Amino acid sequence: MAKSISIDQREAPKKAATSPYRLPDTVIPIAYRLTIEPDLEKLTYNGAVEIDLDVRVPTKKVVVNALDLKIVGASLGKAPATTSLDNKKERLTVTADKPLQTGAATLVVRFAGVISETLRGFYRN
Secondary structure: OOEEEEEEOOOOOOOOOOOOOOOOOOEEEEEEEEEEEEEOOOOEEEEEEEEEEEEOOOEEEEEEEOOOOEEEEEEEOOEEOEEEEEOOOOEEEEEEEEEEOOEEEEEEEEEEEEOEOOOOOOEOO
8 A cells, every 4th residue: 555745844954065965056955745655575665755855046957865775767848868876975876858947846756666684774573
């Protein structure tokens, strides 16, 4: 049974730190809608997240935190987008064909993963 979770993030960071692990501050996530469908027999899951964005600078790329996922598909706005996952930095970069303009936009990512035995990501108790 899938369960939706909604998180609203109104306080956006003013400036990203210089650390390579900090996300760029050109696109700020505002709200998340997350759906996860676990398969407890296989210890796997499928999921999707819709992220409402505040695009502060026109850009083709949106960077979000992610780790140990198989990306099934993504879109920026209503257009399909390509993805690149960097497990070392725990980041997913989603790239559109055309730049997003400043203002509101939506990122959708569909993914799959393994329910973890460690205390990272989606894990067993």
